[in-house]
Amino acid sequence: MTRTVRPEDPFTDRQALVTGGGSGIGAALVRALVDAGAHVVVADLDELAAQRVADAAGATGPGTARALRLDVTDADAVRAAVDDVVARAGRIDLLFNNAGITFGGETEDLTPEHWDAIIDVNIRGVVHGVAAAYPHLVRQGRDGWGGHVVNTASMGGLMAAGLITSYVMTKHAVVGLSLALRTEAAAKNVGVTVLCPAAVETPILEKGHLGRFHGRDYYLKGQGVRRPLDPDVLAAEALAAVAADRPMLVTPRPARIAWRVGRLAPAFANRAATRFVAKQRRLQARRADRSGGRA
Numbered sequence: 001m002t003r004t005v006r007p008e009d010p011f012t013d014r015q016a017l018v019t020g021g022g023s024g025i026g027a028a029l030v031r032a033l034v035d036a037g038a039h040v041v042v043a044d045l046d047e048l049a050a051q052r053v054a055d056a057a058g059a060t061g062p063g064t065a066r067a068l069r070l071d072v073t074d075a076d077a078v079r080a081a082v083d084d085v086v087a088r089a090g091r092i093d094l095l096f097n098n099a100g101i102t103f104g105g106e107t108e109d110l111t112p113e114h115w116d117a118i119i120d121v122n123i124r125g126v127v128h129g130v131a132a133a134y135p136h137l138v139r140q141g142r143d144g145w146g147g148h149v150v151n152t153a154s155m156g157g158l159m160a161a162g163l164i165t166s167y168v169m170t171k172h173a174v175v176g177l178s179l180a181l182r183t184e185a186a187a188k189n190v191g192v193t194v195l196c197p198a199a200v201e202t203p204i205l206e207k208g209h210l211g212r213f214h215g216r217d218y219y220l221k222g223q224g225v226r227r228p229l230d231p232d233v234l235a236a237e238a239l240a241a242v243a244a245d246r247p248m249l250v251t252p253r254p255a256r257i258a259w260r261v262g263r264l265a266p267a268f269a270n271r272a273a274t275r276f277v278a279k280q281r282r283l284q285a286r287r288a289d290r291s292g293g294r295a
């Protein structure tokens with residue numbers, strides 16, 4: 001059997017956990033899930049942020065939300081969070097491995113601590129979620145729909161341009177994990193979807209800048225989009241992708257086209273990315289000159 005058993009409605013009264021739910025895309029996913037009737041654990045390192053998101057989403061319903069302080073780099077804590085959902089509700093239906101961090105700048109400026117941090121959150125964080133939830137989903141899948149894993153990767157998981165090299169590495173890993181897992185999960189009635197959006201309007205665009213790196217400029221120009229996606233629009237598209245059991249969500253359209261062209265002509269795409277990196281460096285230097293070296 002290679003087709004997953006799908007429920008008519010994968011959201012109403014389903015049990016969900018969203019990591020990185022306190023901000024940006026995670027918060028939008030929480031809003032969309034609660035709006036669709038799910039019961040959501042809003043898990044984030046930033047407990048106050050998680051609480052704010054849970055309170056706001058829970059106030060409108062029809063689903064519910066509760067906050068949990070969770071560090072996805074802590075395998076035991078992730079397992080405990082997932083097991084707690086199962087203990088309370090009898091099952092877990094939807095796991096969104098969404099927490100992530102980024103570093104932008106020249107790779108020679110990254111310390112071993114930077115590399116460890118991004119691997120720990122962006123790769124190990126997702127692995128911890130899968131290790132904790134997937135056995136439950138497989139078990140549940142013996143009697144019908146087992147549930148769905150949704151991993152937030154990025155366009156950076158499909159295309160490779162420098163100055164965010166460590167981020168690109170981690171997001172390629174998330175795409176590989178997701179697509180491979182999906183092929184074995186299908187026969188166990190478990191779905192897997194990987195989200196690969198271009199720039200989204202969230203605080204991450206201003207985070208993790210080393211040296212002269214400017215995230216907003218980089219992410220927009222690098223992915224051929226004019227303005228960052230609205231996280232609520234992305235969340236709606238993500239839920240539609242889960243409902244349709246799609247392997248990937250690559251959005252918006254210009255990013256999808258760039259990705260397809262890159263697949264057809266990888267050497268061309270790599271030359272274009274090299275030119276893009278050179279252009280970004282020139283822009284960064286000009287910005288630094290204008291601000292008297294403060295940028």
Ligand SMILES: NC(=O)c1ccc[n+]([C@@H]2O[C@H](COP(=O)([O-])OP(=O)(O)OC[C@H]3O[C@@H](n4cnc5c(N)ncnc54)[C@H](O)[C@@H]3O)[C@@H](O)[C@H]2O)c1
Pocket residue numbers: 019020021022023024025026043044045046049070071072073098099100101102121125152153154155196197198199200201202203204205207219
């Ligand atoms: N915004 C974009 O342009 C964009 C594009 C593509 C993919 N993504 C991905 O989307 C995901 C969400 O990013 P966002 O844009 O909403 O960023 P964000 O910075 O707004 O939110 C990230 C959240 O993750 C939390 N977090 C960080 N480390 C954590 C940890 N160890 N444990 C638990 N929570 C932790 C933060 O506290 C924060 O609330 C990330 O995986 C990111 O790589 C973002």
